[in-house]
Amino acid sequence: MLTVLALAMITAFIVLLSAKKLSVFTALTLIPFVFGIVAVAVMGSNILELAGWIQEGIFFKLNTETGKISWGVISPAITILFSILYFDIMLGVGLFDPVAEFFIKKAKGDPLKVLLSTVMVSSVVAFNGDTTTTIIICISAFISLYKQMNLKLSYLAVTIVAPIGIWNMLPWGGPTIASATAQGIEINELFRELLPGLLAAQAAVILLAMRLGFKERRRLGYTGKKNADVSEEHIQKMLNAIREKDPDLKRPGLFIFNLVLTLAALALLIQGEIHGSIIFMMSSAIALIVNYRKADLCSGRLEDLAADVLPTAIVTMGAGVFSGVLTGSGMAAALADSIAAMIPTSLSSHMAPVYSIIAAPAICFLPQDAFYFGIASVMKDVMGSFGITPLQAAVASMAGQSFRLVSPVIPALYMLCGETKLNFVEFQKEYMKNYGWIIILIYLAVFGLTGALPY
Template sequence: MLLVLALLMILSFIFLLSKNKLSIIGALSLVPLFFGILVVLLTGATFSDLFQWITDALFYKVNSSDGSVSMGVISPGLLILFAVMYFDLMLNVGLFDPLCEFFIKKAKGDPLKVTFATVLTATVVTMNGDTTTTIIICVAAFLELYKFLNMKLSYLAILIVGPIGIFNQLPWGGPTIAASTAMNVPINELFKALIPGLLAAEVFMLFVAYRLGKKERKRLGFCDGSDSAVDELMTEKMLSSIREKDPELKRPKLFWFNFLLTMGILYLLIQGFAHGAVLFMIGSAIVLTVNYRKVDLINERIDEIACDALAPALATFAAGVFSGVLSGSGMATALAEGMTMIIPDELGAHMAPIYAVISAPAITFLPQDAFYFGIAKVVATVMEQYGITALQSAVASMVGQAFRLISPVIPALFMLTASTEMNFVDFQKKYIKYCWPIIIIYIVVYALTGALPI
């Protein structure tokens, strides 16, 4: 029964969101609340349990057996709130103007060079292993350039998310740590097995950048060559549009201060010195005080930025209802058990590639820990009976990570879709076209290296 309710909840969520029947906050909150009430009415759970599930997912949950604490969505929600605020301020003061000017000068209006720059920048930034930070920085760096060149913002979203789906499998990334822990595989051995697939997938993303850049060249009428390059006058006009945007808010004399402050915050964030929300909150206070000084001007900046920062933060907090009901009610467990039953035992040694493909939607809709410590751990035990090692099972469980970047339980994606003016379901449809080949690439490469027995 819980399995049926879980599937109905997920399908209802997708349908209502895709048909614009509910806002993202409404879909994340009301749909799981409705199914949570059904669970209460059909099982021995109480309404007190229902609200406790939501509370645990929103704030934190303490494991009664070992005392460990699992943070809820309030952690990424606060990070998004203050990170968006901080980088909005950086846009105001003109920190990213030199970067945008550099790409305009180099690209000379060439969309192909812009798409390549987007993928390469996202690849470098995502090395810190944090999806939210990568999205925030890349959107801040490229959004205005795409808008000015009239390039499709959906391409910006795809080219940012693609490298994230690949390099969230670094040793310090959450999925790799979870897979290593759940299946008792040394993390260095797991990462060593993953490297060929990651490199091949990155080459594919560069190919995607090439294809999208060529499409934009054709759509916008840009032809590579001296006759079609943007002339000096037009280049200067493009540069002026950046320099003259909200000039009263720019602080060019404080560029190096703002740059060093930003680099310092990012360094501390990558080193794990403090929670990102704390760093960006303090950073925002410093930026406002140093750059604008007057209290009335500071308050005006906060009021202007609030609308940008509040929407994705609210969607993040609402996601706590979805994940709380799904996990707390037992629907996540039922879904995990149901997914393992899809793979017939008679397939034996061929289970690995089938499991790798089937695991993709499970990774998308299940909490990460629920997948790795539920599905992945159980399936690894079954695979072991057919001679498939724990390392090979762990590699198979990582194949669907590219697909996970369409998950409605990743809060930063709502900020990305809002910034690129996309409906969340439209983003899912467009990104799926480019992420499914990555899954095939992984399977082929890992089969050739022996990391995934066929």
């Protein structure tokens, strides 16, 4: 009965979320609450047990036999809140602007340099973890240049998107937050395991952009001898896409300070000795007072950034209700046992890479939260029955992110396709041909070599 209830709850969650009948927060809280009441009735338990399951999912659970505490979502939620706040502050002060401007100036009229500049600017801007912002800035900066030089707009689209799919997996990115929360692990633990794969994928994306650049050189007959320089007017137009975004917030004179502060925060996060929430809370406070000084300006920035900061943190807290009910009621264990019993024993030793491959289309076509909270949270127990830890299961699911940025459920991609004159299926094919399959193979290889993904 618990298996049927678990399947019904997850199905209801995915269907209602995909159909946009409920917001992510209401789906994560109300659906498990209703099914929790049913579970209590079926089990003949006290209704107060439901509140206990939710409390454990949000805060912590104490094992009375071992004395071990299993944290709920409160830990990642606070880290998420302050990490998003910090990087929104850094984006506003213009920390990433000089790097983006450098590559734009270097592009000139060489198709190879233009493609490389596109991938590097997209990589830098994507560090703030926001897909829509990255696409808007990169399209504004490069589309007129591509048109002037007769470069393929399809290459612009896929070259912008490829780095976003990688750097969305930073600790403050949505996929990493959702995966860590669903698996009940610390974000910085997961990021340490992901980092080698992300760096390898970034190197591959640069090389693949270089390959497209060479192809465009051949197609356009570029030799470097003819005058293919871009006019100063076009360069300034591209630079203005970066410079004119919230100019009142820029603090170019504090670039070195902000860079050192950011590198120090990332180093401490990767080291793992200090909780991520403390690192980004203190870094945010320091960044605000140094960059904006006056109390009213600091308060104004906090109010302006609340719309970016609060929704993800609130959704993460809501995930505690979902995971608390699913786990506390026994539904997760029952469903995991049923799934594990159906898996052929011949596949048991290869479940991690198999899960990665299966996760790729699921991540592509389902809303992200529906996958991580509705499917990955149960697969954690399935993987556990084959000796795969929650951390390794999280890494396996994250490899599927190589196809996330061709998902039909990401609205910003339709804007990208409209600007580059592609229909959505053409865009998907172009990305998969030039980037998608190569990136997932790199993830599987690197995670396997580092031991993050057991084979």
